[in-house]
Amino acid sequence: MANDPSEKDPVSKPPASGAEEKPIAQKPAELSQTAAPADPPKSSDAPAPKPPAPAATTPSAPAAAPKAPAPPAKEAPPKPLPLDNELVQKLKARFGDAIREATLDRKQAIVTIAADQLREISRYCRDEEKFDMLVDLTAVDWPKRERRFDVILILYSFAKNERVRLKAHAGETEPVPSVCEIWPAANWLERECYDMFGIVFEGHPDLKRILMPDEWQGYPLRKDYDILKQDTDWVRENLGIESGQ
DSSP states (O other), rough: TOTTTOOOOTSOOOOOOOOOOOOOOOHHHHHHHHSSOOOOOOTTTSOOOOOOOOOOOOOOOOOOOOOOOOOOOOOOOOOOEOOHHHHHHHHHHHHHHGGEEEEEEETTEEEEGGGGGHHHHHHHHHTSSSOOOOEEEEEEETTTSSEEEEEEEEEEEEETTEEEEEEEOOOTTTOOOTTTOOOHHHHHHHOOOOEEEEEEETOOOOOOOOSSSOOSSSOSSSTOOOTOOHHHHHHHHHHOTTOOO
């Protein structure tokens, strides 16, 4: 009977145990409403892959700088050689023991003479050997030596195209003969040696300072002269400051 409660709707009856549940078929309309999967991205739209991050490395210690090569050892200067040319022989024949030594040092002829014979030997070199030009007159200080100064004259001969150096040793208070009457150029050169070293040139017509003030005390090119100390009294009196500034 239709109203019999014992009769149940076959649709609501649960499936028998062990029976396989079949999926419910979808209608075509329902299939059209189901979202279709997205199309795979085109190759042109795909982002470029990121490069892999570099592996973390521990900073290594900087390489040690290569050692600089050792500088080459300095060559010892050439030793002077004995000189016995025609000029030296003539000087020895004329002045004997006043010619103390003759050497050739780096192609420079050097004749060491007695200081008290400087004027006579200079005149002979000018008149007889044609060394008519006094190129320079200067001095070198050797404070530990008994006769501390070397007075040096550099002579040149236009006729021979030759040079020679005359060198004389002089003590601190020992006067040296002036050669102004032989070479007038010696006037200022001897004054400079007097001003810088305190060497007195006997017979100079006007021996006085030429670079430093007349009242200056001391001789700046002596190796025992304190250039920082200077002449305290002169600096204070004339410049109004303390020396050494």
